[in-house]
Structure formats: C-alpha cells, structure tokens
Amino acid sequence: MSASAVRRFVFAFGAAFGLFYAIARARGLALFTVYPAQAIVLLGTHRSRDVADPVLDFLAPEMYWYGWTASAAIGALVIGLVAALLPGRLYWFWAWCVWIIPPMAMIACVYLTIPWFRL
Amino acid sequence: MATTLLILHGLVAVALIGAITHQALATCAPPNTKPHSFFGRFRGIPAARFANAITVLYLASTLLGAVVYLYFKVDIQPNLERDRHWHAMGFLDLKEDFIVIGLGILPAYWFCWHQPASSRHNHLRSSLTLLLAFIVWWSFLVGHVMNNIRGFGS
Numbered sequence: 001m002s003a004s005a006v007r008r009f010v011f012a013f014g015a016a017f018g019l020f021y022a023i024a025r026a027r028g029l030a031l032f033t034v035y036p037a038q039a040i041v042l043l044g045t046h047r048s049r050d051v052a053d054p055v056l057d058f059l060a061p062e063m064y065w066y067g068w069t070a071s072a073a074i075g076a077l078v079i080g081l082v083a084a085l086l087p088g089r090l091y092w093f094w095a096w097c098v099w100i101i102p103p104m105a106m107i108a109c110v111y112l113t114i115p116w117f118r119l
Numbered sequence: 120m121a122t123t124l125l126i127l128h129g130l131v132a133v134a135l136i137g138a139i140t141h142q143a144l145a146t147c148a149p150p151n152t153k154p155h156s157f158f159g160r161f162r163g164i165p166a167a168r169f170a171n172a173i174t175v176l177y178l179a180s181t182l183l184g185a186v187v188y189l190y191f192k193v194d195i196q197p198n199l200e201r202d203r204h205w206h207a208m209g210f211l212d213l214k215e216d217f218i219v220i221g222l223g224i225l226p227a228y229w230f231c232w233h234q235p236a237s238s239r240h241n242h243l244r245s246s247l248t249l250l251l252a253f254i255v256w257w258s259f260l261v262g263h264v265m266n267n268i269r270g271f272g273s
Contacts, residue, residue, distance in 0.1 A: 017223025116209025
C-alpha cells in the first residue's frame with residue numbers, strides 16, 4: 001500500500017469511526033452485548049428487560065459500549081479500505097472529513113447523553 | 120485485581136496527560152515566544168517525538184479502562200444509581216464516547232505526526248492533537264471524579 005493510500009485510509013477511518021459510532025450509539029447497533037456479571041457475550045443487541053422483569057435488571061446489567069465500538073470499527077475499516085482504493089485526488093475530502101466529523105460525533109454523543117442530566 | 124488495574128490505569132493516564140499536554144502546548148504556543156520563557160521551553164521540545172508514546176499510552180489506557188469498566192458495571196454502577204448520581208453517570212457515558220472517537224482518530228494523528236513538519240498536514244496535525252488533548256483531559260477529570268465519588272461533593 002502506498003503512502004498516499006495509507007493517508008487516505010487513516011483519514012477516512014478516523015472520520016467514519018466517529019460517524020458510525022454516533023450512529024451505533026443513537027440506534028443501539030451493538031455488534032455484541034456483554035453481561036459482565038454472568039461473563040456472557042451475546043451476538044447483537046440484547047436487553048435484560050425484554051426477557052425479565054425490569055426491576056431485576058440490576059442482576060444482569062448489559063454493556064453495549066464494546067459492541068458499539070466493534071460496530072464502528074468494522075464500518076470504519078470498510079470505508080477506510082474503499083477510500084484507499086479511490087483516486088488520490090480525493091485526499092482533501094478525507095482530510096476535511098477527519099477534521100470535521102469526529103467533533104460533530106462528539107457533539108452528537110453529548111446530545112444522546114442529555115437524558116442522564118434530566119433525571 | 121480490579122484495584123491493581125485501576126491504579127495501573129491511573130498511572131498510564133497520568134503519563135498520557137503529561138505527554139499530550141506537552142505536545143498540545145508545543146503545537147499551539149505562538150512562534151514568537153521568548154526562547155527562555157516557560158512557553159518558549161515548551162515550544163523548544165521536539166513535539167513529534169511524543170507521538171509514538173502518546174499513541175501507545177492512549178491504547179494502553181483505553182485497554183485498561185475497558186477491563187476496569189467491567190468491574191465498574193457490576194460493583195460500582197448499581198451503588199451510584201441507588202445514590203442517584205445521574206450526572207456522574209452522564210459524564211462517564213461521555214467519557215466512554217469521547218475515548219472511542221479518539222481511538223478512531225488515533226491512526227490519523229499518528230500519521231500526521233510522522234510527516235515532515237512543513238507538510239500540508241500541519242493544520243490537521245494541530246487540530247487532531249488538540250482534539251485528543253481535550254479527550255484525554257475530559258477523561259482524566261471524569262475518571263478522577265468517579266474514582267472519588269463517594270467522597271466527592273458529599
């Protein structure tokens with residue numbers, strides 16, 4: 001892989017990672033769900049309250065963060081590889097994306113966190 | 120085990136915050152700073168040499184934090200929810216989100232710092248460094264508060 005292709009890959013990866021993470025976070029698209037208390041990992045997004053009474057939720061707390069990260073990483077990897085295959089003259093576009101999208105994704109995450117501050 | 124990992128996570132975070140702060144200030148300090156002033160000395164250091172260390176420390180800190188988070192979810196979070204520390208939970212959620220977004224830009228950050236100083240990546244390099252510095256500082260402060268929350272503000 002040439003230096004130019006590596007450059008396009010890392011810039012596109014960084015931009016796509018933030019975008020896909022914000023989408024995964026907003027839509028609940030976890031590649032897998034971790035149940036740390038039971039040491040279980042299930043493929044896809046699962047909620048304890050869907051199969052048990054919500055008051056028992058604390059017995060099997062689920063974690064989506066790892067799954068969201070994995071979803072974003074896979075999506076970003078695909079976009080990065082596509083960007084590496086595209087012409088080098090699109091470099092400026094990917095540089096612009098990695099400059100603007102991660103901060104926007106952070107703002108989106110702030111928005112998604114607002115419910116905690118309304119409790 | 121969890122305590123050992125948490126202490127290790129904290130130590131790595133201290134090293135990371137020192138390195139990224141040094142690099143960010145070296146990147147942003149005005150070029151006409153007096154050479155023997157505080158900022159002049161900051162600018163004098165070869166900031167590019169921090170890039171590898173920052174990348175490794177960020178990865179190590181994230182990995183340790185991801186492991187410690189498992190213990191947190193089972194042993195600590197139920198207590199925080201019982202005590203209605205909703206704001207702290209919100210800040211911790213943001214810490215997780217910011218850390219992952221930082222993880223995504225880490226390859227671009229590393230790449231930019233391995234290009235010649237006069238290249239067209241200068242602006243992008245500064246932006247990514249500042250963004251990472253913000254993420255590291257946010258995460259450090261939130262982590263610190265969470266670590267001490269049973270005494271913090273009570």
